[in-house]
Amino acid sequence: MLSETASLVFWVIAFVTIISAIFVVSLRNIFHSALFLVLCLFSVAGVFVLLDAEFLAGVQVLIYVGGVAILMIFAVMLTSRMTNSEVRQQNEQKALGALVAFSFLLIVTGAILKTMSVKGGFGLSPSPSVTISTPHAIGRLLLTNFVLPFELVSVLLLVALIGAVVLAKKDGD
Amino acid sequence: MLDSYGTVGIFLVVSVGFVVVTLGIARLFRPQRPTPQKLSTYECGEPTVGSSWVQFNVRYYIFALLFVIFDVEVAFLIPWAVVFKQLGLFALVEMLIFVGILLFGLLYAWKKGVLKWV
Numbered sequence: 001m002l003s004e005t006a007s008l009v010f011w012v013i014a015f016v017t018i019i020s021a022i023f024v025v026s027l028r029n030i031f032h033s034a035l036f037l038v039l040c041l042f043s044v045a046g047v048f049v050l051l052d053a054e055f056l057a058g059v060q061v062l063i064y065v066g067g068v069a070i071l072m073i074f075a076v077m078l079t080s081r082m083t084n085s086e087v088r089q090q091n092e093q094k095a096l097g098a099l100v101a102f103s104f105l106l107i108v109t110g111a112i113l114k115t116m117s118v119k120g121g122f123g124l125s126p127s128p129s130v131t132i133s134t135p136h137a138i139g140r141l142l143l144t145n146f147v148l149p150f151e152l153v154s155v156l157l158l159v160a161l162i163g164a165v166v167l168a169k170k171d172g173d
Numbered sequence: 174m175l176d177s178y179g180t181v182g183i184f185l186v187v188s189v190g191f192v193v194v195t196l197g198i199a200r201l202f203r204p205q206r207p208t209p210q211k212l213s214t215y216e217c218g219e220p221t222v223g224s225s226w227v228q229f230n231v232r233y234y235i236f237a238l239l240f241v242i243f244d245v246e247v248a249f250l251i252p253w254a255v256v257f258k259q260l261g262l263f264a265l266v267e268m269l270i271f272v273g274i275l276l277f278g279l280l281y282a283w284k285k286g287v288l289k290w291v
């Protein structure tokens with residue numbers, strides 16, 4: 001089980017994550033929603049740290065907080081209707097959204113209960129002890145067992161890049 | 174392991190606390206007598222023109238997209254750099270192929286002229 005401090009930190013992070021997530025979907029100004037999304041993603045990085053997934057936490061901050069969130073803020077600023085603050089940002093299909101969220105909650109609860117019956121404990125369980133740092137292990141695996149997927153990632157990124165250029169070029173001209 | 178993140182936690186608490194405490198103390202002690210002139214936006218002493226929510230040029234977006242793609246590349250460079258010394262030449266060739274493929278994308282974007290600011 002986690003130490004007292006760690007579980008306290010977990011509850012603080014969970015609180016920040018949930019509150020900021022609620023703000024993301026409920027604030028009127030979509031730009032403020034984007035800013036709270038940054039906070040939400042950053043707190044998720046905190047959860048990754050608690051789970052001993054340091055590399056994942058770093059990637060979360062680097063790509064989601066640093067990249068994807070910036071992209072979203074740009075997209076908001078590029079939208080011409082941004083100037084009109086009267087535009088409704090809320091989802092029109094609240095009932096359907098609630099249904100989907102509730103079913104997801106059921107699935108996750110089921111998964112947690114199943115894990116509990118296997119491990120016999122509640123809360124964050126300590127990950128299997130890793131003797132080397134996570135970036136180390138990931139790098140070793142990427143360059144030995146998973147070389148082909150690793151190279152395919154660059155092809156995937158190339159496709160994304162060319163797609164972005166083609167789409168943006170059409171808009172630009 | 175978690176203890177080393179205690180420093181990060183202390184930094185977070187101090188940085189948030191610093192802002193809250195300084196602004197909170199200022200709020201407690203400053204006089205508050207707002208007038209319409211005082212509340213207006215300051216723009217080099219000139220009367221402001223239009224809304225501050227202007228629509229940005231769409232050209233910024235392609236730079237943001239390119240940034241995210243190379244951001245992901247960096248995320249893959251980190252674990253490579255950590256194990257590079259142990260795997261040696263093989264790792265170097267692997268990464269050269271990886272970066273080389275992406276270089277084609279950059280050359281394509283360059284050729285298409287999206288990197289030029291018109």
